[in-house]
Each structure stands twice: as structure tokens, then as C-alpha cells.
Amino acid sequence: MHKTLKAETARPPRRTLAAQQRRFDWFRDRYNTERPHEALGQRLPASLYQASSRPYPPRLLPIGYPGHYEVRRVSRNGGIRWGSRWVNVSHVLAELDVGFEEIDDGLWEVYFGPVWLGRLHETTCRIVDHLGRAARRAGGNHKGKCYQSADNKVSPII
Numbered sequence: 562m563h564k565t566l567k568a569e570t571a572r573p574p575r576r577t578l579a580a581q582q583r584r585f586d587w588f589r590d591r592y593n594t595e596r597p598h599e600a601l602g603q604r605l606p607a608s609l610y611q612a613s614s615r616p617y618p619p620r621l622l623p624i625g626y627p628g629h630y631e632v633r634r635v636s637r638n639g640g641i642r643w644g645s646r647w648v649n650v651s652h653v654l655a656e657l658d659v660g661f662e663e664i665d666d667g668l669w670e671v672y673f674g675p676v677w678l679g680r681l682h683e684t685t686c687r688i689v690d691h692l693g694r695a696a697r698r699a700g701g702n703h704k705g706k707c708y709q710s711a712d713n714k715v716s717p718i719i
Contacts (some may be wrong), residue, residue: 570623615655626660631669634658646686650678 570588575581595611597603626632633641639652641659654673657713661669667683679688687695 562592624658626658626672627662630660630662631671632660634660643681643686646684648681648688652686689716 566588570581570584575584593606595605597605598677601609635641635650635654635657637655639650639655640647640649642648650671657673659678660672660674661681662672663669664680669681669683671678671681672689675683681688689695
């Protein structure tokens with residue numbers, strides 16, 4: 562599907578964004594109403610489509626946290642201020658609120674709504690997973706380096 566989409570809409574690209582959008586709209590209509598699909602028993606996708614009975618809200622409700630949580634808004638570059646220190650959360654949560662629930666002195670559980678993200682240690686200002694590891698992506702400038710977890714075990718960052 563992606564190869565077909567690219568061949569019919571983006572090679573060559575249209576001169577303006579409006580013209581490109583018209584080409585995408587044309588492709589979507591053709592793909593769903595004119596071309597039978599093998600995976601659908603040679604039927605047209607439009608013939609099988611049913612609109613959802615649930616209304617789609619124009620705007621999602623803000624995520625709320627219990628009163629005893631510390632709530633911080635994640636900055637555009639993915640972090641928060643904890644006192645005067647910087648804590649990296651995730652750029653995926655930029656401009657959204659995350660909740661911190663204190664579970665011990667200097668130890669906080671971190672949540673995005675009902676989703677547990679990790680545990681913040683105030684001494685290191687790092688959020689770690691259930692094994693005490695800071696989240697790192699593979700490769701990049703972390704390859705071959707190590708970090709020290711909350712329980713003072715040194716582990717490679719892969």
C-alpha cells in the first residue's frame with residue numbers, strides 16, 4: 562500500500578501543499594471506492610465501512626490527578642524542573658501534565674494519567690524503571706557508556 566501511495570501521489574511531488582493534498586484526497590477516494598482489495602475478498606473498502614456510533618469528542622478532557630500528587634507540565638524539550646534541578650521525562654509528553662506520587666522520602670512514582678512511567682529519585686533526579694534502569698535508546702552517543710543505577714549497580718547503556 563505504501564509503495565502504491567508513494568508512486569501515485571508523491572512521485573513527483575506536486576508544486577504546492579494544496580495540490581499535494583488534492584492528490585492525496587484523490588488517491589484516498591480511488592483506493593477506497595474504486596479498487597477491489599484482495600484481503601477483503603475483492604470487495605471495496607467503502608462497501609464494508611461503518612461509521613462508529615460513538616461520537617468523537619472535539620477536545621479530549623484534561624487528565625486529572627489526585628490531590629496528593631505533585632503535578633508538573635512537561636516542557637517542549639521533554640523535561641520538568643524539580644526544585645532547581647532538571648529531570649528528563651520524555652519529549653513525547655511535551656506540554657502535557659504528569660503526576661508524581663511520593664512513596665518515601667525523596668522517592669516518587671511518576672504517572673501519565675493511569676500509566677506508570679517510572680520512579681523518580683530526588684538524589685539523582687532521574688526517572689528509572691522497575692529494575693532501576695534509566696530509559697535510554699540504543700545507539701547514539703550512549704553506546705559503550707555506563708550509568709550507575711539507584712542501587713549503585715553499574716550497567717551498560719545499550
